[in-house]
Amino acid sequence: xxxxxxxxxxxxxxxxxxxxxxxxxxxxxxxxxxxxxxxxxxxxxxxxxxxxxxxxxxxxxxxxxxxxxxxxxxxxxxxxxxxxxxxxxxxxxxxxxxxxxxxxxxxxxxxxx
Amino acid sequence: xxxxxxxxxxxxxxxxxxxxxxxxxxxxxxxxxxxxxxxxxxxxxxxxxxxxxxxxxxxxxxxxxxxxxxxxxxxxxxxxxxxxxxxxxxxxxxxxxxxxxxxxxxxxxxxxx
Numbered sequence: 459x460x461x462x463x464x465x466x467x468x469x470x471x472x473x474x475x476x477x478x479x480x481x482x483x484x485x486x487x488x489x490x491x492x493x494x495x496x497x498x499x500x501x502x503x504x505x506x507x508x509x510x511x512x513x514x515x516x517x518x519x520x521x522x523x524x525x526x527x528x529x530x531x532x533x534x535x536x537x538x539x540x541x542x543x544x545x546x547x548x549x550x551x552x553x554x555x556x557x558x559x560x561x562x563x564x565x566x567x568x569x570x571x
Numbered sequence: 572x573x574x575x576x577x578x579x580x581x582x583x584x585x586x587x588x589x590x591x592x593x594x595x596x597x598x599x600x601x602x603x604x605x606x607x608x609x610x611x612x613x614x615x616x617x618x619x620x621x622x623x624x625x626x627x628x629x630x631x632x633x634x635x636x637x638x639x640x641x642x643x644x645x646x647x648x649x650x651x652x653x654x655x656x657x658x659x660x661x662x663x664x665x666x667x668x669x670x671x672x673x674x675x676x677x678x679x680x681x682x683x684x
Contacts, residue, residue, distance in 0.1 A: 488669075491672075499676075500674045500676045501607075501674040503671040508669050514670075514671055516671070549614050553669065558603040558670070559605070559617060559620065560672060562615045564613060565613070
């Protein structure tokens with residue numbers, strides 16, 4: 459399966475700072491997702507994105523979070539004012555839309571100090 | 572009702588053994604059930620998936636058994652190898668394009684040589 463790139467691989471930030479996590483998907487994938495995984499816990503859905511709009515979001519995805527695809531290629535997740543509890547692995551996933559299969563990127567480890 | 576319950580939390584088998592991981596769900600609208608394999612520091616990798624119209628699906632050494640009436644499904648790994656040592660997550664989603672995945676809590680599998 460084609461690779462999805464996520465940058466950075468590791469981000470350390472101070473509480474209250476803004477972070478932007480990036481995902482570079484394959485062009486023929488229409489659906490993009492962000493999930494997070496707190497260390498040792500299960501993977502949790504944050505938001506899905508289709509046709510430059512949010513199609514679904516979870517209760518975790520509050521006003522501190524935003525997503526966009528600013529240049530039609532990179533898919534970004536912004537956390538406006540990070541909290542300690544935002545420390546987690548953040549995974550970008552993508553799907554073609556013609557099947558249910560979702561493929562995950564390698565993740566960005568976010569550490570908030 | 573959106574939860575997916577997974578057991579056991581951890582599992583240790585000898586090489587050649589057949590580990591079995593179980594999942595149960597409540598939402599009858601779920602109709603896509605994938606299993607993901609995750610190695611430390613990596614993103615979840617899609618392993619195998621099933622829909623409720625079949626009771627079993629096999630791909631290589633991996634088999635999903637599905638019991639629609641009991642709302643349960645399980646992963647069997649035949650002839651397990653030390654390289655299968657990883658965390659396994661079951662998940663579920665409702666059929667529509669872009670639907671979120673709801674993950675189980677994960678099972679840490681160790682296959683001893």
